[in-house]
Amino acid sequence: MALFKGNREYFTGVNEIKFEGLESDNPLAFKFYNPTKIIRGKSMKEHLRFAVAYWHSFCGTGADPFGGGTRTFPWEQNNETKMDAMTTAMNKLDAAFEFFSKLSVPYYCFHDRDISPEAETLKDSINNLEKITGEAKLRQKETGIKLLWGTANLFSHPRFMNGAATNPEFKILASGASQVKAAIDATVELEGENYVFWGGREGYGSLLNTDMALERENMARFLSMARDYGRKAGFKGTFLIEPKPMEPTKHQYDFDAATVIGFLKEYDLHRDFKLNIEANHATLAGHSFTHELQVCADANMLGSIDANRGDAQNGWDTDQFPVDIYQTVEAMMVVLNAGGLGSGGLNFDAKLRRNSTDTEDLFIAHIGGMDAFARGLEVADSLLNSNVFSTIKSNRYSSYKIGDGLKFTKGELDFEQLATIALKEKTFPLVSGRQELLENIINQYLFR
Amino acid sequence: MALFKGNREYFTGVNEIKFEGLESDNPLAFKFYNPTKIIRGKSMKEHLRFAVAYWHSFCGTGADPFGGGTRTFPWEQNNETKMDAMTTAMNKLDAAFEFFSKLSVPYYCFHDRDISPEAETLKDSINNLEKITGEAKLRQKETGIKLLWGTANLFSHPRFMNGAATNPEFKILASGASQVKAAIDATVELEGENYVFWGGREGYGSLLNTDMALERENMARFLSMARDYGRKAGFKGTFLIEPKPMEPTKHQYDFDAATVIGFLKEYDLHRDFKLNIEANHATLAGHSFTHELQVCADANMLGSIDANRGDAQNGWDTDQFPVDIYQTVEAMMVVLNAGGLGSGGLNFDAKLRRNSTDTEDLFIAHIGGMDAFARGLEVADSLLNSNVFSTIKSNRYSSYKIGDGLKFTKGELDFEQLATIALKEKTFPLVSGRQELLENIINQYLFR
């Protein structure tokens, strides 16, 4: 992958980030992520399929509900003059590809409004998107960097204040369709491997004014129609739903993995749709990240991952960069057991802390996340290779592989027979779950 | 309904609880619950279908993880001598029916182990249950009090420490089947209107040692087989699943309504099963009570209600008696809109605070809960009669009843047509959700 530079170099002083290993004190080097290292016959790069999120990295100013942005981007102004929106968008695209190439990530992800500006009319906004899409295509070609997924931002514009696919006002729903159609077109044009729906405003603020049943049906209809259009337009990738329980909406319909899977099956969408699981959304929903991944893997619907983390004491989406190796080990164990990420990837839907204002910070944060998943992959691999977990689990469920237990799983017993089996027993074995042992083994493998 | 008294009167000093209205300062009288008051052509009693929970009211000693029971029940001992288990069970049955009849509730609910003692062997335990079932039947006949639902306790005995239908050890799963078969038999014998499954241990302590996919399949198979048996044994009522996200288990498979509905549909159980929604379980899962009720109502799967409440600051199941009229108003609005509780009811799965140790407290707590739902019913009725809510909601969604909006809901538009509709619009209306207005109206109707 060649280093990309547009008309101007935006991240001066930072060169290509290289693997230097644990002993290096260079903050701008990988300590664990060695892209070419082979694990299970595939390179780390192929396993992890990292992507950078356009919105946080190139649009996120650090603003929060209590204060304005702390970052002014060099691609937005020339000396003190603010540039017009399309010039900014073009510069930003250069900056983004420069960043991708210096970080050596193979993928990126975007919303329509991240890469191209909203205009006065929908039509003009779509034109903007088409223009930038063409430019992005050129840069993809030049660098070999690919689009992991595209999506439409159906939550920032005020017209979506009551949702898009679930808006009580039909014309606003239709405006969402316009955006989604254009975003699917852009994704097809850029050969995006997935197309994502995150319904940040699809839910309710109060049940008092909400017809939840109608809104859910409208959402299902909207998604079905979008799917049909996508297939017609040549999109061969996976459609993804990204669950989140709340925020900005009081309650979001795509609450968690189980809810979304039930919804997709109810409306016969599960053949085209999988899930994009975000760590911080999992914990906001009262689940562990691993739980949500496993629920998807069990349903064969693990599509992709938004790699970040929340703060255990804060009840909102902090979208921090993932650094907890325990979480990356467990995540990668699910992923490896599920046969890998397929057409999905690890997208850093993560943002710098508001007070991380150095240019280098954006690199450092991504390096930390990539290293955390690289180390997680290594440890997960060695745990799975050792068979220690699989043996314990296999023994634990062995009674279903023989005799009456096996018959039960095959449906060869009726309830009365089942009930009779137990009547013969005087006592029942209390077999230890050995949770503490397994937790200790994780710590052991972590360090060896 | 005649007042019941067994060999001994247990709640001396308390007579039948009567409606005395708001001006009465008698703590042992109803202030709002007037069983014969007619609302929408039905009596309050028929609307609300109150049930007393056997476990909390007659088995709950006030013990918690940090201390032993604060209540010793007169039916458990004679002077200082502790009586044997079956005598206790018989006395307790008398006490329970005395309580039901003094409180004038039409229903009760039980687990097998609440009404009859666990014996050394499963077989003896089942014999115990059968004996007590016969006695209960006599008392039902004498008093007219009916069984809202029965269930089997598959969580208290140590053998269920790793679950019952999801136990890694097949023989323990089979022992669960023995208990469920016997509990279904008892429910049929007592003409129970529903049969409930609450899977308190069906889940996991750690994913490290758990095969979640197999466990869920086993649970589905177990429920299917139990359903088949029930139907064969003459059970014509509704099977109910009661969701709870956690506690005692770290994660419970029946996390919330959406998860359970998805599960029931996946395994084709949704024709026989509905949901039993508990207020406190809803809030533990990160939902409002009303949300869980509405999710069920929209899926036509609202079976019954466990009427209680949690503490907003405590993260465990406090199972307090419901007294918040806002919650009962919202709940009864969902229930009335859904056409009533059907064969379900309002079961007080609620317990006295550990330090509520007066005999009267048990009556007072139930009176408070019954009054709260009675007042909730009245206010919900007047809100629905006023049409103020239905008009606002109907206007809010009116764009789907005409023109292109209607076509959309009928599936007469494709995505490209939908996208084109919005392109013609210059701006989109921001229609107020008027949440504050609706909240004010609730307060107005509450008091008039």
Place this chain on the structure above:
Amino acid sequence: MALFKGNREYFTGVNEIKFEGLESDNPLAFKFYNPTKIIRGKSMKEHLRFAVAYWHSFCGTGADPFGGGTRTFPWEQNNETKMDAMTTAMNKLDAAFEFFSKLSVPYYCFHDRDISPEAETLKDSINNLEKITGEAKLRQKETGIKLLWGTANLFSHPRFMNGAATNPEFKILASGASQVKAAIDATVELEGENYVFWGGREGYGSLLNTDMALERENMARFLSMARDYGRKAGFKGTFLIEPKPMEPTKHQYDFDAATVIGFLKEYDLHRDFKLNIEANHATLAGHSFTHELQVCADANMLGSIDANRGDAQNGWDTDQFPVDIYQTVEAMMVVLNAGGLGSGGLNFDAKLRRNSTDTEDLFIAHIGGMDAFARGLEVADSLLNSNVFSTIKSNRYSSYKIGDGLKFTKGELDFEQLATIALKEKTFPLVSGRQELLENIINQYLFR
């Protein structure tokens, strides 16, 4: 109070809000708040001392972290032209006083940056504030509306990203002092009855980069110096700290009432400072609103109240208008027992939902909040008049009013004597806490 109108009427179509009582269906009328109604010898207006919050009501556009504002204020633009900042500020002041007078609230509250714009330099910002202060003073005089409290916004500007009084960079701390000095000056000029500190950024994002001990000391020093300046400048009112546990900061030093009280006493600030308790901040800290009020009242440090509420399912500051009568009853019981609000008041630190976009909504929301507290006051008064609560409580603690119990409270026993007293007892009484009874009584008094 005369209706105020500036150069232009901003809330056309809304007249003065009047008390019309429960039977009125006019959404723009009070149902419970009758300003002149006498309770305990004081008018409702004198008891409740309502204030409107300038920031939410006249600056809050409805923006949230996921989308821009849904409201454009008529005082910000003329036809399509955006007006300059000082003209906007002047218009906004007119609009605000028009709103106050139509709503008949006696008080308002502001941050420096709400009423006057931030300029390029601190000096110019202070000049802006001074100009607007003069204008506000005129309007106060004309209308009789008074300033409940003023404060400085030390969290929105990027320079405060690491805090103000706790900033690791001294010059930024000093810039906070400039703002606070000017805001105190403005508060003195406007005869504000209190001056508030809310330290939204005074805390940390990570302990890894934080010297918490130094930051707390700096905060204490800053507050002491500000207090000294305020007294010198003629401020005779109360300084208030408003606790909040987190958001925007990961951890805020003013976590809750107990933490702040401990801090104030440690640094000898408790003679000049009291607390401003916000309902939603209480619940974010894991406390009930009532708890935080009681903690302050017990320490004689209940200064004022930010009247709003959170959402039980959302873990961030939703700042909704208060409508839950249970909360207002409990709050007003604490307030009445504490002898009233003193120089404090009930400030609606509450915002419209993002999708409440009608002009009327702002009135409706405030009406709902005022009615909720008015009804709360009525019920609290009747509960306290009935003595039912005080009698139960008094009996409960009666053992400390006689004999050894009394000696204990007077310090007349040593530990060995105390230990010996109990040795004589064979058993100890289990006296019921009667929580359910008390909860039922609340419901009874609510409706009568």
Place this chain on the structure above:
Amino acid sequence: MALFKGNREYFTGVNEIKFEGLESDNPLAFKFYNPTKIIRGKSMKEHLRFAVAYWHSFCGTGADPFGGGTRTFPWEQNNETKMDAMTTAMNKLDAAFEFFSKLSVPYYCFHDRDISPEAETLKDSINNLEKITGEAKLRQKETGIKLLWGTANLFSHPRFMNGAATNPEFKILASGASQVKAAIDATVELEGENYVFWGGREGYGSLLNTDMALERENMARFLSMARDYGRKAGFKGTFLIEPKPMEPTKHQYDFDAATVIGFLKEYDLHRDFKLNIEANHATLAGHSFTHELQVCADANMLGSIDANRGDAQNGWDTDQFPVDIYQTVEAMMVVLNAGGLGSGGLNFDAKLRRNSTDTEDLFIAHIGGMDAFARGLEVADSLLNSNVFSTIKSNRYSSYKIGDGLKFTKGELDFEQLATIALKEKTFPLVSGRQELLENIINQYLFR
């Protein structure tokens, strides 16, 4: 330390646990904890001062609110016969010392009721305690194992349902004093290094029936008197308060570290009392474990640590064994910076999962916890030695070490001078907090 064996060996098949290092697959060996390894001139054993908690390890049967115990202890029965309480207590003591010595921990901790049975009367209970204390003393002498701290259980007996030191009934408060006096006597006799108060029932279930002000005063008086008695009785160690926000009580007065420190200072107890911080209690209070430790360290009141962890998804005290190295690294950084644990230690207030039923599990769980803190100590030490953290922090606050910043910290500026300083500045530097860098460095040092 000699291996201890009483009349009978209870943990047959387990020998002394030895350090075998990371490559050993022996689950009954330490991987990181090498007691004699020297760090900063002290052995790991001296740094970490591990203690076993008598209650969880030798009294905890695995019972929870939804089911009975899963463990029957060999010291409680002989064949099938249950032994009397004092024989059991004696056997249990043997088992405990056998366990301590096989695990090579230097310390243990107990409540009065863990080591000796509650009798019919308080007096007899105290006699029981005295007898067992004598026996424990012999075993301490034989093995060299010491008592880290003793305490009295003032929460399990029903008489404490409304608290002990805060009970509304004076005689019950006095009964608490009897127990505390006896427990202090036992602690003195056993040369315990600390005496702990955990007020599990000191709080309220409802504010409606609670005089919080009186209860807090009574608690303060009780603690003062206990302290005076302790000193008189020859106790030279530290008194410790262990904060917990809730559970079993709805609200506990010792909510968190800041609350307790404020309370201790208010009542002039801070010279004799420090805090015992439990990880799981910290997280229940909405704080990180590290935060609570730092708050204590900054106040010079970090007394001791209850080493465990909670479950991020469960809202109750799960008391799991600590295995998260991130937490132990951060904890040990605070401890090392604070100059060590002093007379405190790391007490495993942690319990086996209910389904961990093998004899070995108790060893494995403790080994995991000891290894986690040992590794945490190593990493904390290397981080501190590297100066990377201290340098970054020192630079961050350097503006307070010179010029006006220094003057400010010395109190040599008044507020007007402070305010003037900033007026000269045109802009203010936005200095990056570099949180992501620091998090990456932790991961780097973790593995090298």
